[in-house]
Amino acid sequence: MNVTLGKMAVERRTALVYVIMIGSLFLCEWFMKNMAEAWGKENVQKDIVGGKLYLTKYHNEGAFLNLGEKKRKLMALISIILTVFCLMLFLLSFFQKGNNLLKAGLSLLLGGAFSNTYDRIKRKYVVDYFGFRFKRFPGISKVVFNLSDFFIVAGALIAALAGMK
Secondary structure (H helix, E strand, C coil): HHHHHHHHHHHHHHHHHHHHHHHHHHHHHHHHHHHHHHHCCCCCCCCEECCCCCEEEEECCCCHHHHHCCCHHHHHHHHHHHHHHHHHHHHHCCCCCCCCCHHHHHHHHHHHHHHHHHHHHHHCEEEEEEEECCCCCHHHCCCEHHHHHHHHHHHHHHHHHHHHC
């Protein structure tokens, strides 16, 4: 019986680590987005890292590459539905022993999803604040991201890898 209680305590601590990870990603991104909002005018680029990376402020009213920018309410609803779906998968993953790769991937994904969904509901747009500049691919220089976008993509890839095992 003590062994079972010990395993339950370990599982609860493991769950807490992932919940803290989600919260930390959300708070980090909230801080970064608020800093970007204070930078001043929108679309003014400030070069960093040898001109390959730049900081800016951009209000994205749609999804990736402004998809659905004219349908903000629909984009917010889709964001909420997908975030809730991922949250349900995350909660269900705790009924499985192990599978830490899936839990880590879903944690990254949820940290980013909560941040961008929060923006869509609270601000009515998502704050993006950095981009890459490549001479060979000038079109990429027009795409602006935030850390949540990377969390979502990395989390989805890690969760998919975990699902393939």
